[in-house]
Amino acid sequence: xxxxxxxxxWNRMAQPFGGGSHHPQSKYNGDGPSVGDRYAQTTDGxxxxxxxxxxxxxxxxxxxxxxxxxxxxxxxxxVSLSTLADHDEFTRAH
Numbered sequence: 001x002x003x004x005x006x007x008x009x010w011n012r013m014a015q016p017f018g019g020g021s022h023h024p025q026s027k028y029n030g031d032g033p034s035v036g037d038r039y040a041q042t043t044d045g046x047x048x049x050x051x052x053x054x055x056x057x058x059x060x061x062x063x064x065x066x067x068x069x070x071x072x073x074x075x076x077x078x079v080s081l082s083t084l085a086d087h088d089e090f091t092r093a094h
Contacts, residue, residue, distance in 0.1 A: 035053055048071070
């Protein structure tokens, strides 16, 4: 249920930016994560998250990143790009 609520919210935010055949990740032009990059939370036993897409929205100073769990693809998380840049919480997984 929570996954569908988050997915619906993401789709509503992406709709004004993704008109036609454009994908939301195409709206972010900057250094940082790319679709498919993997990030591990620094907490022991926390899942590895995969970047699904990146979206710049007017309501946020930083682009938003949609992550899905590598182990459980039905779990998703939407975080600010600044959260991924915080190495106290996330590290890039190889």
